[in-house]
Amino acid sequence: MGLYGAMEPVAFGMKMVAPVIYSYGNEEQKKRFLPDILQSNVWWCQGYSEPNAGSDLASLKTTAVREGDHYIVNGTKTWNTLGQYADWIFCLVRTDNTVKKQEGISFLLIDMKTPGITLSPIVLLDGEPEVNEVHFDNVKVPVENLIGEENKGWTYAKVLLTHERTNIAQVPNSKLKLQKLRNLAANTADGYGGTLLDNPVFKRKLAEVEIQVLALEFAELRTLAAVSVGKAPGPESSILKIVGTEATQFIDELYMEVAAYHSLPHVPEQFTDGFDGEHVGKGSVAASANTYFNNRKKSIYGGSNEIQKNIISKAVLGL
Amino acid sequence: MDFSYSEEQQMLQDSVQKFVKGQYDFDTRKKIVESDQGFSADYWNLFAELGWLTVPFSEEDGGFGGSAVDLMVVMEEFGKGMVVEPFLATTVLSGGLVSELGSEAQKQDMLAAIMEGKLQLATAVAEADSRYNLASVATTASKAGDGYVISGTKVVVFNGPAADKLLVVARTSGQKFDRDGISVFVVDAGAKGVSTRSYTAVDGHRAAEIHLQDVQVTADALLGTEGKALESLEVVIDRATLAVSAEAVGALTCLLQKTVEYTKTRKQFGVAIGTFQALQHRMADMFVECELARSIVIMAAMKLDSAASAADKAKAVAAAKSRVGRAMRLVGQEAVQIHGGIAVTDELDVGHYFKRVTTIEHQFGDTDYQTMRYAAL
Numbered sequence: 001m002g003l004y005g006a007m008e009p010v011a012f013g014m015k016m017v018a019p020v021i022y023s024y025g026n027e028e029q030k031k032r033f034l035p036d037i038l039q040s041n042v043w044w045c046q047g048y049s050e051p052n053a054g055s056d057l058a059s060l061k062t063t064a065v066r067e068g069d070h071y072i073v074n075g076t077k078t079w080n081t082l083g084q085y086a087d088w089i090f091c092l093v094r095t096d097n098t099v100k101k102q103e104g105i106s107f108l109l110i111d112m113k114t115p116g117i118t119l120s121p122i123v124l125l126d127g128e129p130e131v132n133e134v135h136f137d138n139v140k141v142p143v144e145n146l147i148g149e150e151n152k153g154w155t156y157a158k159v160l161l162t163h164e165r166t167n168i169a170q171v172p173n174s175k176l177k178l179q180k181l182r183n184l185a186a187n188t189a190d191g192y193g194g195t196l197l198d199n200p201v202f203k204r205k206l207a208e209v210e211i212q213v214l215a216l217e218f219a220e221l222r223t224l225a226a227v228s229v230g231k232a233p234g235p236e237s238s239i240l241k242i243v244g245t246e247a248t249q250f251i252d253e254l255y256m257e258v259a260a261y262h263s264l265p266h267v268p269e270q271f272t273d274g275f276d277g278e279h280v281g282k283g284s285v286a287a288s289a290n291t292y293f294n295n296r297k298k299s300i301y302g303g304s305n306e307i308q309k310n311i312i313s314k315a316v317l318g319l
Numbered sequence: 320m321d322f323s324y325s326e327e328q329q330m331l332q333d334s335v336q337k338f339v340k341g342q343y344d345f346d347t348r349k350k351i352v353e354s355d356q357g358f359s360a361d362y363w364n365l366f367a368e369l370g371w372l373t374v375p376f377s378e379e380d381g382g383f384g385g386s387a388v389d390l391m392v393v394m395e396e397f398g399k400g401m402v403v404e405p406f407l408a409t410t411v412l413s414g415g416l417v418s419e420l421g422s423e424a425q426k427q428d429m430l431a432a433i434m435e436g437k438l439q440l441a442t443a444v445a446e447a448d449s450r451y452n453l454a455s456v457a458t459t460a461s462k463a464g465d466g467y468v469i470s471g472t473k474v475v476v477f478n479g480p481a482a483d484k485l486l487v488v489a490r491t492s493g494q495k496f497d498r499d500g501i502s503v504f505v506v507d508a509g510a511k512g513v514s515t516r517s518y519t520a521v522d523g524h525r526a527a528e529i530h531l532q533d534v535q536v537t538a539d540a541l542l543g544t545e546g547k548a549l550e551s552l553e554v555v556i557d558r559a560t561l562a563v564s565a566e567a568v569g570a571l572t573c574l575l576q577k578t579v580e581y582t583k584t585r586k587q588f589g590v591a592i593g594t595f596q597a598l599q600h601r602m603a604d605m606f607v608e609c610e611l612a613r614s615i616v617i618m619a620a621m622k623l624d625s626a627a628s629a630a631d632k633a634k635a636v637a638a639a640k641s642r643v644g645r646a647m648r649l650v651g652q653e654a655v656q657i658h659g660g661i662a663v664t665d666e667l668d669v670g671h672y673f674k675r676v677t678t679i680e681h682q683f684g685d686t687d688y689q690t691m692r693y694a695a696l
Contacts, residue, residue: 054659056587079660123665191450193496201687261445261475263681264520278516280528289521296655297663306597
């Protein structure tokens with residue numbers, strides 16, 4: 001889908017919560033949630049990070065206290081992507097305060113329509129309210145929405161994160177963007193009568209990132225081959241996350257360089273339906289700065305690239 | 320060598336610094352950016368009262384002296400406040416062109432008005448296909464009777480929306496890439512045939528696409544000798560390039576300071592994240608970049624103020640913009656990365672500094688362009 005530029009389904013369902021549900025959910029939960037995810041009937045969002053639990057995710061403080069057949073959830077999640085459209089949220093919540101921080105976390109599925117949930121939008125650098133803080137004020141969640149065992153949520157969370165990281169690599173998407181970039185450069189004047197693709201400096205940079213993506217593609221294929229014989233993606237998903245996000249970000253830089261002055265206008269209304277005014281800059285060129293700014297988040301989310309290096313240092317290199 | 324500022328420069332720095340600290344905090348700037356005009360007319364008048372608008376001009380033009388070091392001093396402080404008032408467009412670029420090319424009558428007509436804050440100008444250079452090559456000019460100005468008729472489109476003209484007059488770079492003879500045949504005309508922004516497509520740029524500054532269709536101007540609209548404007552244009556663009564490089568140094572200094580401060584207070588894993596050596600080394604790298612950027616801008620400013628040849632001056636500016644460009648990319652990206660998610664939000668100033676330095680990177684020639692220009696000079 002990435003290779004052909006098709007709109008991808010929101011990753012939070014199919015690629016993130018689904019693997020957790022089919023690996024750790026009970027039969028009832030699989031029947032209840034998976035078909036709707038497969039058919040994209042339900043929009044999922046993520047409740048992981050908190051204002052004071054970012055890279056140190058396990059220090060999260062949102063609590064779920066058991067009362068009869070329900071948990072009562074209180075706390076604040078942040079960097080919640082597009083929750084304003086979501087039907088359900090999967091959340092990491094603290095169910096035990098008395099043990100090591102990783103051991104008191106549970107994995108809860110919460111209907112976004114439940115009373116007590118409010119969202120405050122956060123506007124990002126491109127001017128769009130893409131993420132939210134999600135506030136939980138005495139939110140009642142039925143106990144049957146707990147995935148797996150109480151206090152084992154960190155294990156499931158990590159599995160989800162390895163899937164998220166593998167997904168973040170976005171090799172097909174990068175390949176498509178590179179192909180388009182090459183075409184764009186071939187049709188962009190260099191200011192001296194040639195095209196930008198004739199410019200040896202630009203050509204070299206483009207080739208370097210193409211080579212990087214090629215190496216990344218085969219790193220990803222090796223990971224997927226391991227997954228296909230039943231292994232969950234392990235610490236190597238950190239490679240994909242680091243290299244994948246950096247490649248995307250570098251491609252964004254090149255788009256801006258191609259756009260030159262026309263990377264600078266901020267005219268979001270020209271991308272809306274029914275706009276009939278004068279366009280400023282063409283297509284991907286016109287959005288290049290905002291894409292560049294917005295995608296700086298990629299090396300931060302899903303466990304920052306620094307956290308990925310910690311994982312490689314500890315889990316792979318044994319340092 | 321003595322790198323200390325003169326008493327006058329020190330006073331100039333203090334006065335701009337005091338303004339930025341006292342009257343140009345992030346919230347104030349945000350309100351200004353979101354206002355209809357996109358800059359504060361009150362502050363513009365204040366700049367005039369304080370004499371800052373005279374800084375880019377020589378004493379014989381009635382200015383403060385016109386030294387590049389003075390300009391650097393002002394721009395660095397503006398960079399710390401991300402000042403959006405059109406100082407660069409009106410005084411450095413447009414005022415610079417009038418000063419370089421203008422007749423006595425044209426100077427009298429415009430320079431005093433600029434310095435008094437009564438005239439807004441914009442210089443229309445870039446075209447959709449020109450990238451950073453100043454000699455690539457497709458806009459034409461043809462002789463018609465006593466005057467000229469100008470046609471063409473100029474892109475991303477900073478201060479275009481507020482300008483009373485536009486300085487339009489147009490071709491009076493020759494082919495698209497010829498160095499000869501380039502002229503500059505003073506065109507009333509409201510002249511018949513001028514249409515302005517205004518917008519806000521990603522850094523909050525206002526700019527416009529300017530379409531000129533058979534715009535008639537009289538002979539006295541020509542600035543300087545017909546067809547001979549390119550060298551002066553290059554000199555003025557280089558001064559503007561130095562100015563934004565100095566502005567970048569101010570912005571980068573803030574990005575570094577804010578990042579270091581943040582890592583002292585932000586706690587994860589039970590400690591301030593600034594205690595992690597992995598981050599310490601990266602902030603040390605940011606510091607090195609900031610210092611090299613500052614050093615090379617000082618070098619270029621001193622070169623512009625010296626008796627060096629035009630080629631040596633151009634080479635110094637190319638070197639500065641190239642090196643500052645590298646610093647902007649590294650320090651800007653690292654400031655955002657080390658802050659984490661909060662820096663990709665609109666609410667924190669760090670993202671806005673990042674946007675400003677990214678804009679500067681792509682103005683007047685990006686890093687690759689300036690590096691290759693340096694190599695060719």
